[in-house]
Amino acid sequence: MSNSIALHTVPKLNxxxxxxxxxxxxxxxxxxxxxxxxxxxxxxEILALVDGExxxxxxIAQLQQKFADAGDISQDIVEFLGEAHAQNWITL
Amino acid sequence: xxxxxxPCSGQSGLxxxxxxHEKPHGKPLWLLAELTYKCPLQCPYCSxxxxxxxxxxELTTQQWLDVFAQGREMGAVQLGFSGGxxxxxxxxxxxxxxxxxxxYYTNLITSGVGLNAAKxxxxxxxxxxxIQISFQASDADVNNMxxxxxxxxxxxxxxxxxxxxxxxxxxxxxxxxRHNIDQIDRIIELxxxxxxxxxxxxxxxxxxxxxxxxxxxxxxxxxxxxxxxxTNDYRERLAAAGNPIKLIFVTPDYYEERPKGCMNGWGQVFxxxxxxxxxxxxxxARMLPLxxxxxxDSTLKEIWDANPSFNxxxxxxxxxxxxxxxxEKDKDFGGCHCQAYMLTGDMHNADPVCSKxxxxxxxxxxxxxxxxxxxxxDQFVYRNERNSRVFAKx
Ligand code: SF4
Ligand code: SF4
Numbered sequence: 001m002s003n004s005i006a007l008h009t010v011p012k013l014n015x016x017x018x019x020x021x022x023x024x025x026x027x028x029x030x031x032x033x034x035x036x037x038x039x040x041x042x043x044x045e046i047l048a049l050v051d052g053e054x055x056x057x058x059x060i061a062q063l064q065q066k067f068a069d070a071g072d073i074s075q076d077i078v079e080f081l082g083e084a085h086a087q088n089w090i091t092l
Numbered sequence: 093x094x095x096x097x098x099p100c101s102g103q104s105g106l107x108x109x110x111x112x113h114e115k116p117h118g119k120p121l122w123l124l125a126e127l128t129y130k131c132p133l134q135c136p137y138c139s140x141x142x143x144x145x146x147x148x149x150e151l152t153t154q155q156w157l158d159v160f161a162q163g164r165e166m167g168a169v170q171l172g173f174s175g176g177x178x179x180x181x182x183x184x185x186x187x188x189x190x191x192x193x194x195x196y197y198t199n200l201i202t203s204g205v206g207l208n209a210a211k212x213x214x215x216x217x218x219x220x221x222x223i224q225i226s227f228q229a230s231d232a233d234v235n236n237m238x239x240x241x242x243x244x245x246x247x248x249x250x251x252x253x254x255x256x257x258x259x260x261x262x263x264x265x266x267x268x269x270r271h272n273i274d275q276i277d278r279i280i281e282l283x284x285x286x287x288x289x290x291x292x293x294x295x296x297x298x299x300x301x302x303x304x305x306x307x308x309x310x311x312x313x314x315x316x317x318x319x320x321x322x323t324n325d326y327r328e329r330l331a332a333a334g335n336p337i338k339l340i341f342v343t344p345d346y347y348e349e350r351p352k353g354c355m356n357g358w359g360q361v362f363x364x365x366x367x368x369x370x371x372x373x374x375x376x377a378r379m380l381p382l383x384x385x386x387x388x389d390s391t392l393k394e395i396w397d398a399n400p401s402f403n404x405x406x407x408x409x410x411x412x413x414x415x416x417x418x419x420e421k422d423k424d425f426g427g428c429h430c431q432a433y434m435l436t437g438d439m440h441n442a443d444p445v446c447s448k449x450x451x452x453x454x455x456x457x458x459x460x461x462x463x464x465x466x467x468x469x470d471q472f473v474y475r476n477e478r479n480s481r482v483f484a485k486x
Contacts, residue, residue, distance in 0.1 A: 016261045016289055018197055018221060024119055024167030031197035033222040033263045033290055036169060088336055
């Protein structure tokens with residue numbers, strides 16, 4: 001399923017969730033009614049670029065540039081976006 | 093009207109070694125502000141303390157804003173406005189705005205009574221993130237609602253529609269019990285029609301007012317099994333139809349053999365401040381023979397990090413048998429101390445829901461009674477000032 005996301009797809013945060021940096025937890029979090037998901041480093045970096053304007057390709061390019069030493073991370077990013085979609089965090 | 097808060101699903105933080113008299117604890121991620129005990133409704137299963145009429149003066153706007161700021165500094169991120177009925181507070185929009193500016197995710201937990209479209213829009217403007225409408229007026233009301241009558245429910249339905257129309261995420265909370273649980277299919281249908289995002293189907297917990305009404309509220313095992321099966325069935329069908337609605341079914345611990353863990357651990361995640369400023373590790377804890385601090389006298393940090401009552405059930409030094417030597421104590425922390433206190437008279441006991449508890453028969457007896465008791469909703473002890481004064485004196 002995750003492999004089926006086309007590179008020109010523009011992911012958008014589900015309006016049920018609010019995404020923000022939490023200094024106290026030193027992590028990005030997703031907030032929703034009475035709940036919170038603490039995101040790990042990579043997940044937070046990816047979601048930080050999901051703004052309803054960038055497409056998947058742009059997100060990959062930007063992260064690839066930021067984490068130049070990490071090798072090819074495009075597959076990981078697409079997989080995570082698939083997972084985020086399955087979790088209903090984002091719409092595609 | 094209030095609900096039992098569900099703790100954040102996030103991990104609690106690491107112990108902070110920098111502070112003096114501490115026991116390991118997380119951050120108070122969840123701050124519940126019980127703004128007032130005033131409420132136009134009188135639910136027989138309200139979890140407000142029985143002596144609410146005897147409580148002191150309410151905190152001022154400035155005091156609340158100060159509490160929010162302190163909480164935020166300590167890492168609090170979810171803020172619930174509840175009560176009583178929080179809409180009774182005339183400064184609610186200011187409190188929302190203040191909390192929003194601090195970066196909280198703000199939740200309004202309301203009966204919907206006293207709400208209107210204009211207020212909702214003003215709250216949105218102020219930064220309110222989410223509205224939860226609780227359908228727990230009174231039993232007769234739930235039935236009337238399902239039959240489509242009675243004013244209070246018209247109001248709730250209208251407000252639920254308005255919540256969606258204004259683009260808020262919406263949680264609908266139904267307190268279920270033996271008189272309405274058999275109609276769970278119709279409750280779910282209604283929630284689907286109202287396009288709820290989350291539905292909490294919570295069999296009421298027997299604290300506070302509900303404890304006075306256990307006999308009249310506890311569903312039978314068969315009722316519960318039926319309701320859960322119906323819910324599971326809906327879950328599957330709705331998911332298959334691509335409906336993102338989330339149905340959350342909470343079983344009463346009276347039908348478990350192991351207790352529910354105490355709020356992710358006493359003083360680990362959850363912090364309640366009551367209308368008069370008393371700080372509690374959970375909304376029920378006030379009933380315990382412990383002295384709880386007031387936000388007017390100490391900083392939130394002092395309270396959370398070092399107050400003896402907040403430390404009291406942290407760790408396992410306080411435990412006696414069977415919990416002390418139990419290999420499951422890290423899972424449930426001995427269960428609910430309030431329930432232990434209510435049912436056994438000693439808050440250090442294991443929660444009698446646990447089958448290892450010497451008092452477990454009390455739970456079993458309540459279950460058995462649920463099988464035989466005849467329904468007589470008019471025997472409820474209703475939550476109103478008059479009944480509360482009786483308890484306050486006692
Ligand atoms: S004995 Fe105590 S710690 Fe063990 S399962 Fe029962 S309540 Fe939990
Ligand atoms: S012991 Fe009190 S604080 Fe802990 S879960 Fe039970 S009601 Fe809440």
